[in-house]
Structures are given as C-alpha cells and as structure tokens.
Amino acid sequence: GQNIDQPTEMTATEGAIVQINCTYQTSGFNGLFWYQQHAGEAPTFLSYNVLDGLEEKGRFSSFLSRSKGYSYLLLKELQMKDSASYLCAIMDSNYQLIWGAGTKLIIKP
Amino acid sequence: IAGITQAPTSQILAAGRRMTLRCTQDMRHNAMYWYRQDLGLGLRLIHYSNTAGTTGKGEVPDGYSVSRANTDDFPLTLASAVPSQTSVYFCASSDSGQGETNGYTFGSGTRLTVV
Numbered sequence: 001g002q003n004i005d006q007p008t009e010m011t012a013t014e015g016a017i018v019q020i021n022c023t024y025q026t027s028g029f030n031g032l033f034w035y036q037q038h039a040g041e042a043p044t045f046l047s048y049n050v051l052d053g054l055e056e057k058g059r060f061s062s063f064l065s066r067s068k069g070y071s072y073l074l075l076k077e078l079q080m081k082d083s084a085s086y087l088c089a090i091m092d093s094n095y096q097l098i099w100g101a102g103t104k105l106i107i108k109p
Numbered sequence: 110i111a112g113i114t115q116a117p118t119s120q121i122l123a124a125g126r127r128m129t130l131r132c133t134q135d136m137r138h139n140a141m142y143w144y145r146q147d148l149g150l151g152l153r154l155i156h157y158s159n160t161a162g163t164t165g166k167g168e169v170p171d172g173y174s175v176s177r178a179n180t181d182d183f184p185l186t187l188a189s190a191v192p193s194q195t196s197v198y199f200c201a202s203s204d205s206g207q208g209e210t211n212g213y214t215f216g217s218g219t220r221l222t223v224v
Binding site for chain 2: 044099100
C-alpha cells in the first residue's frame, strides 16, 4: 500500500528552528515535494527532492533519504508568518502526487 | 495575472442538485488535476488530465465527472450532490504530465457545502 506519515501538529517559538519529518512507503518514487498551506488558502510549492541529500532555499531546507523512505523540512529563524500547514507529497511511479495529511505548525512569540 | 482561476469561491448546494465547478488556467500547462481536501485526510485526487482531450480517474472519482475540451479549462461536475461531497475542492496544473520539478500550481479553491 501507499502511506505517507507526518506529525499532525507542532509548536515552535519565533526565531527558533523546527524540523518537520515525513516518512513514506509508495509504489515507485519520482520525487518528494514540500508545500506550504496557510489556513483557507491554496498550497504553494516549497521544495522538490529526487536525489539523496539536502536542498537549501533561504530559511527553508529539505532533506531526502530514499533508502530510509524519509524526508524532513527544516525551517530556520522562524517568523510568525510561517504559521501554516506543511504538506509532504510523493510523486509515484505513475507521476501522480500522493499527499500526506499535513503538519500544522504553530509559531508562538 | 497568470495562474488558475476557480469559481465559485464557495457554494451551498441542496442534495440531489447538479453542480459544475469551474477551473481555468492561462499558463498553457498541459496537465490539470482536481483534488478534494478534508480535515485530517490530506489532498485526494478526484480526476486528472495529462493533456487536452484525455482524462483519467484518481483515488476518489465516484460521483464526479470531468472534461478537457481545450488546454485552459477543466470543469468538475457533480451529477447529483450528496452530503459526503462537502469539502474544499482545489484545481491544480503542471507543465508536464510526466514529472514536474517545479511543482503544481493551485487555484484558490471552492468551498462546497451539500445540505
């Protein structure tokens, strides 16, 4: 079967660092995506990993280990506007995106 | 402004009624998708289209139909709405149906309540 697991909710402090984990089991793998979704809005693309390792984009970094079926999204220097849900998605062997349920990140001052 | 437009933004619909959710993109993307998003379940694919003139079924297609007469438009029709179809519906597009490193672009969503 196909399964993507993320924590349901996390809380962090403004200015700190937070790591959101994603583990997966899917039929085939053509890349892993992270999206950000603010409440009541559409998801927006953050990152794409297809090879093992760390991809850095400003305050956000995404890591992938294909052998472990594991990824994380690292957010540094947290800002209040980073309060949102973070969605992990796998592109499977049919090039369809399979989505995790998302992690709601709450930032406290 | 380039992107995806969905209409209506929200709708309350009586059970048994027919409803079409509209989706139009101006990015000339060849692939388009319809998702529903329910609390705690994540995004689930209803139907997709890899190119104009073709469509396919996703994870939860029952009760829904789509058409793709041209590149820009991808309407989703509920033939006879039921309360379990209460959800937020997102249309998305990508510029390749065979893998997309730039991700999908999403519309702003349609919040549908079936009573």
